Amino acid sequence: MDTRLLLVSHAATAAQRAGRFPADDPLDSRGRAEAEAARARLALPADATVFTSPAASARETVAALGLSATPADALADVDYGKWRGQRLADIADEAPRELAAWTREPDAAPPGGESFDRLVRRIGEWLDAQQADVRSCNAVNEAGFAASAHRRTIVAITHATLLRAAIVHALDASPTVFCRIEITPLSVVELRHSRRGWSWWPSATA
Known part of the structure; x- marks a missing residue:
């Protein structure tokens, strides 16, 4: 059974x-x-x-969006530590070197x-765990061969940072590209898992 995953970035907040x-x-x-207006579009x-x-x-x-969802800690936003809740402009004034490193160096x-x-x-561990669950289900399913012809679809409502990280994991790309991936509120990133592993597909939510 292949997996189709639709990662959706949450709607904008006043803080953003x-x-x-x-x-x-x-x-x-x-x-x-x-978000309500995007319901039909998505x-x-x-x-x-x-x-x-x-x-x-x-x-x-x-x-x-009119959905019901299960919370997953792995989908939580990146931990901003002491910068949590602070204005980006203030951090730029108070800690310019640290901010510059964070925006350019994936290990900062x-x-x-x-x-x-x-x-x-x-996010890579979470993605791979979803596919492991599918393999486990197929292994115990008496109709495993029939089930394998179908695709499991997952939707994950999360944060722009997670969508960037998921793309990097799916492509096995260098994390240094993260600053060149732009994700806007209510964007959709589609990933699919097959025998080749995870792939990034053009967004098509229908």
């Missing part, structure tokens, strides 16, 4: 628009409206297994936080 590092911020009325499969980051922004995006991390390198490993 203000240039602040996330601090488990909820959606505001504008963000909820944008057309996420009704038969998908749905997971979400535990963050308020992701869970509220799930609700606005905010003080007390998580590096992009570590994030790639985290």
Whole structure:
């Protein structure tokens, strides 16, 4: 059985628009409206297994999209450490070298936080665990050969940083490319797993 995974970045928050590092911020009325408006455009499969980051922004995006989802800690946003909730402009004034390193070097991390390198490993472990679950189900399924002809679809509502990390893992790319991957709110990244491993597909949510 192949796996089709649709990773969706949550709707924008007021903190994002203000240039602040996330601090488990909820959606505001504008963000909820944008997520509700995107519901028809995204057309996420009704038969998908749905997971979400535990963050308020992701869970509220799930609700606005009319979905029901299981929280997964592995889908949590990158840990911003001491920068959590602070304005990017303030960090640029107070710690320019550390901020510059964080935006360019995948093994650099905010003080007390998580590096992009570590994030790639985290989401990679989760992605591979999803496919391991499929193999386990097929192994005990009496109709395993028939089941293998079908595709399991997963939807994960999470954060832009996780979508970047998932692309890097799927392509087995150098984490140094992370700063060149742009993800906007309510973007969709489609990954598929087959005998060749994970592949990045053009976005097509229907």
